Amino acid sequence: VAGDAGAVGATESAGPTGAAGDVFSLGCLLAYAATGRPPFGGGAVDAVLYRTVHDAPDLDGIDDAPLRALLDRCLAKDPGERPAAADLDTLIAEDAPAGATVDWLPEDVVRIIADRSAALLALPDIDATVAVTEEPGPPQPGPGRRRFLLLAAGGALALGGGAFAAVRLTGDGGGGGGDDGAHGGRRLIIGVHADLTGPMSAAGRAQERGVRLAVDRFNSLDDQRFRLAVKVLDDQGDPARSARVAEEFARDPEVVAVVGPTSDEAAGAALSAYDEAVLPVLTVSALLMAFPRRANASFFQAAPSYAALAVPVVNRLLLRPDVERLGVLVDRVGGQGSYQAGYATNLLTPDLTTGTTHPRVVPAGTTVFEPVVTDLLSHRSDALFYAGDATGAAKVARILADLSFAGPCMAQHTVMGPEFLEQAGAAADGWEFVAPFIDATAPAAATFAAAHRKRFGAAPAAWSAEAYDVAGLVARELATLAEAAAKGATPAAEGTTPAATEASATVTPSGNGLPTRSALTAAIAAARYEGVARTYAFDKERQQLVGQDAHLYRVEDGSVRYVGPAPKPKS
Numbered sequence: 001v002a003g004d005a006g007a008v009g010a011t012e013s014a015g016p017t018g019a020a021g022d023v024f025s026l027g028c029l030l031a032y033a034a035t036g037r038p039p040f041g042g043g044a045v046d047a048v049l050y051r052t053v054h055d056a057p058d059l060d061g062i063d064d065a066p067l068r069a070l071l072d073r074c075l076a077k078d079p080g081e082r083p084a085a086a087d088l089d090t091l092i093a094e095d096a097p098a099g100a101t102v103d104w105l106p107e108d109v110v111r112i113i114a115d116r117s118a119a120l121l122a123l124p125d126i127d128a129t130v131a132v133t134e135e136p137g138p139p140q141p142g143p144g145r146r147r148f149l150l151l152a153a154g155g156a157l158a159l160g161g162g163a164f165a166a167v168r169l170t171g172d173g174g175g176g177g178g179d180d181g182a183h184g185g186r187r188l189i190i191g192v193h194a195d196l197t198g199p200m201s202a203a204g205r206a207q208e209r210g211v212r213l214a215v216d217r218f219n220s221l222d223d224q225r226f227r228l229a230v231k232v233l234d235d236q237g238d239p240a241r242s243a244r245v246a247e248e249f250a251r252d253p254e255v256v257a258v259v260g261p262t263s264d265e266a267a268g269a270a271l272s273a274y275d276e277a278v279l280p281v282l283t284v285s286a287l288l289m290a291f292p293r294r295a296n297a298s299f300f301q302a303a304p305s306y307a308a309l310a311v312p313v314v315n316r317l318l319l320r321p322d323v324e325r326l327g328v329l330v331d332r333v334g335g336q337g338s339y340q341a342g343y344a345t346n347l348l349t350p351d352l353t354t355g356t357t358h359p360r361v362v363p364a365g366t367t368v369f370e371p372v373v374t375d376l377l378s379h380r381s382d383a384l385f386y387a388g389d390a391t392g393a394a395k396v397a398r399i400l401a402d403l404s405f406a407g408p409c410m411a412q413h414t415v416m417g418p419e420f421l422e423q424a425g426a427a428a429d430g431w432e433f434v435a436p437f438i439d440a441t442a443p444a445a446a447t448f449a450a451a452h453r454k455r456f457g458a459a460p461a462a463w464s465a466e467a468y469d470v471a472g473l474v475a476r477e478l479a480t481l482a483e484a485a486a487k488g489a490t491p492a493a494e495g496t497t498p499a500a501t502e503a504s505a506t507v508t509p510s511g512n513g514l515p516t517r518s519a520l521t522a523a524i525a526a527a528r529y530e531g532v533a534r535t536y537a538f539d540k541e542r543q544q545l546v547g548q549d550a551h552l553y554r555v556e557d558g559s560v561r562y563v564g565p566a567p568k569p570k571s
Contacts, residue, residue, distance in 0.1 A: 020079030023088070027057075027074025035061050039075060053077070089332065089364055186226040186514060188478060190215060190471055191233065191249045193260030193270065193281070198237025203285055203463045204262045208232055209456055210467030211259050213448075216455065218475040225482040226514060228475060229254075235261060239269035246270035250277035256520055257282070257474045259467050264288045264337065271299055280521045282474070284466035287436065289340050298521045301544045302470045302536055303436045306337050309413075310344035311352065311548040312434045312566035317383045317408055318355040319569060326357045327381030329372065329396065331388025333364040334414065341412050342387035352569065366392070373399045386411040393431075394423035401427035410434065416553060416560055432563070433553045437462045438533040439562035442551070448532045469531030477523040481515035 031039040039057035040048055057075045062068045070091055076082050083091055192211050194204030208230075215228045233249065235242040242261055249255050250273045258274065258281040261267045267286035274281045275294035282300045289307045291299065317326055326349055330342030346359045358379040360372050373396060376384060384400070384407065386393050393415040400409065411420075413435035421428050440449040440459040448468060452460040515523075525543055529536040534549040550566040 018079070019085055020082050023074050023082045023085060024076075024079075026088070027071050027082075030067075031057060031059060031062075031071050031075070034064075034067065034071075035059065039071075187229050187254060188226050188256045188514060189229045189231045189252065189254040190474055191231045191252075191255045191258035191260075192467075193233055193235060193242070193245050193249065193258050193262075193266075195237040195262040195266065196232070196234040198235070200237055200262045200285070202461060204234070204260075206461035206464040207259060207262065207284065207467035209452065210460070210464040210469075211471040213451060213455055213464075214468045214471035214475060217451075217472070218479075224479065225486060226478070228478075231255060235266050235270075237263055237266065239265045242266035242269040243273060246273035246281075250274060250279050255279065256478065256515065256517055257524075259284070259470055259474075261286060267291065267299075274298055278518045278521060280474070280517060280524055282470040282524070284436075284470060285463050288336060289344075296518075296521070297525070297543050298517075299543060300470075300524060300538055302538075303466060304545055304548045304550055306340040306412075307344035308545075308548045309434055309436060309550055310341060310348050312550045312552070312568070313341075313345055313385060313410055314348050314352050315567045315569055316432065316434065316552065317385060317410060318349060318353040319567070320408075323382040323407065324355055325379070325381050325383075326355060327376035327379070327384040328357050328359040329376060329384065329386045329388070330359070330361045331364070331366065331386070331392040332361065333366070333392060334388040334412070337414065338387040338389075338412065342385070345385050345387070367395075369395050370399055373403075377403065377405065381407070383408045384410070386415070388412070388415070390415045390417060390419040391423060394420050394428070397424040397427040397431060408432065413437075413553075421555065421558060421560070426558075428555045429557065431555045433560075434550050434566050435462070435553055436466070436550055438465050438551050439553070440465075441562050442564070445532050465532045469529070469533055469536060472531065473524065473527060473529040473536055474520070476529065477520060477527055478515055481519055481523055485515065 028039055035058070037058070038048075039059065040051045040055065041058065042048065057071070059068055059071055062071065070083075073081065073083050190211060192208045194208055195201055196204045196208070198204075212230050215230050218224065218228050231249070231252070233245040235245045242265075245261075246258075246269075249258050256279075258279060260281065260283060261270050262283075262285050264286045267283050268288070268291055270281070271291060271294055273279075275296045275298055278296045278298050280298045280300065282302045284303045286301065287303060287306050287309075289305045291301075314326075317323060326345070328342050328346045330338055332339065334341075342359070342361075346357045349355055349357045358376055358381050360376060362369070362372055366372075369392065384396070384405075386396050386409070388411075393411045397409065397420075409430065410432045413433045416433040416435065420431075424431075438445050439462075440452075445460070445465055448465055449460055452458070452464065525538055525540070527537070533551075535547070537546045538544060539546055548566075552563040552566045553560050554563050555561075
């Protein structure tokens with residue numbers, strides 16, 4: 001049994017634990033908060049476990065029908081009947097008592113929660129579980145405070161196992177291959193797994209163009225031992241379709257690497273297929289702090305995570321003489337990305353600076369922000385960071401403008417765009433954003449931007465340069481491996497893991513002189529690449545981008561303008 005008796009689900013008492021078990025435990029906690037007693041009673045452990053497995057929960061005294069129905073579902077014996085964790089955000093409709101505003105929770109209670117959370121984060125780290133078979137092991141324990149700081153600075157990425165279904169999809173341009181590089185000699189394909197018609201279609205199309213430009217550049221060089229082509233598949237921003245897209249790429253023997261997926265959810269859904277095929281996949285826009293752990297480590301997060309981006313946010317807002325306290329406002333409408341950005345900003349501030357924070361969290365669907373903004377300012381916040389969506393950021397900006405707040409304000413890069421500018425109006429001026437992508441006007445991007453305009457007739461959009469970079473990294477490593485194979489030698493990859501070394505030992509299993517997916521995975525893991533947007537190198541254990549290089553933008557005269565590389569501490 002893992003967990004306290006009376007808080008462990010019926011099936012979890014005798015079998016594996018998982019997300020459904022966490023929902024059961026949450027149901028027990030909520031029932032205890034609502035009634036003042038455990039839903040399965042107390043007493044001897046074996047008796048409590050028996051009641052948990054066989055008896056209905058004691059919910060007497062809960063007159064709120066929606067709450068009782070929710071608790072019944074959370075405490076269902078069958079894990080399949082419990083709501084998913086993501087669904088609870090909408091099922092738990094209110095975070096404040098009827099008639100109360102978002103600042104209803106007493107300040108003393110807020111402080112106790114913060115202090116106890118900090119105490120938990122300060123506990124010593126637990127050694128990670130080591131798997132002794134080839135099967136993926138259990139999830140590693142959650143990070144302690146020190147481990148979280150390392151993770152936010154570019155460390156821990158978790159990957160885990162699963163199966164996938166085979167579904168045939170069609171690609172871009174009749175079969176997906178296109179004509180890029182198909183002429184002359186042997187051909188290898190770089191896939192583009194993108195959202196081309198869904199909510200992140202602008203980013204997906206920009207990434208496709210970046211990859212095509214990198215392939216053009218590679219194919220223009222003389223004396224290459226192979227040509228590159230591009231195959232594009234659209235997941236429409238749908239996780240289920242993303243899994244099918246990944247399977248399609250995995251089944252295609254000519255595809256040696258994939259750039260994408262575009263969104264966090266699509267990336268999480270696709271990893272199983274890519275990992276099982278040992279197909280290297282590099283995302284530049286899926287920024288969650290951690291993804292499910294997998295066995296073959298072929299997933300590379302080639303951009304700073306939401307948590308890593310908190311480092312330049314803190315540097316920008318607090319390494320200045322006029323700011324001592326940062327107000328952090330997390331709007332849960334932004335999902336995990338906003339939570340991770342706000343949480344990391346709050347946590348890293350006292351570790352990176354001498355400043356302090358005053359954090360507040362509002363539930364998804366909040367429309368009245370005046371009370372929480374007033375609370376932030378009443379606690380002497382000299383600057384403000386908002387993690388949420390464009391609508392919430394615009395409302396906060398207008399409130400601050402009405403109050404003549406003169407301190408610096410920042411928001412996540414997800415807020416940066418026409419919607420925020422239109423809704424905030426003049427109040428948007430002066431707001432800043434730390435983004436993981438470079439702008440076409442940056443001096444470092446001048447050559448790339450000129451080539452993009454020549455090829456596509458327009459300036460590159462956000463995420464295009466980053467996709468160009470990682471496709472260039474893949475092309476370089478493929479060329480190096482092919483050259484080594486032709487000379488009868490395997491390139492030594494300094495600092496690679498034992499698994500990567502073993503994978504690179506056989507560069508040409510079919511004898512055709514072309515690199516294998518596993519060899520390319522090992523080469524990417526050990527690579528260092530100077531790109532347009534940043535330097536690319538990956539943590540040797542977790543394959544996550546090393547460093548927090550990012551870019552600073554500011555609203556001036558109603559337009560978002562590129563300022564330059566995001567600030568770093570002087571020491």
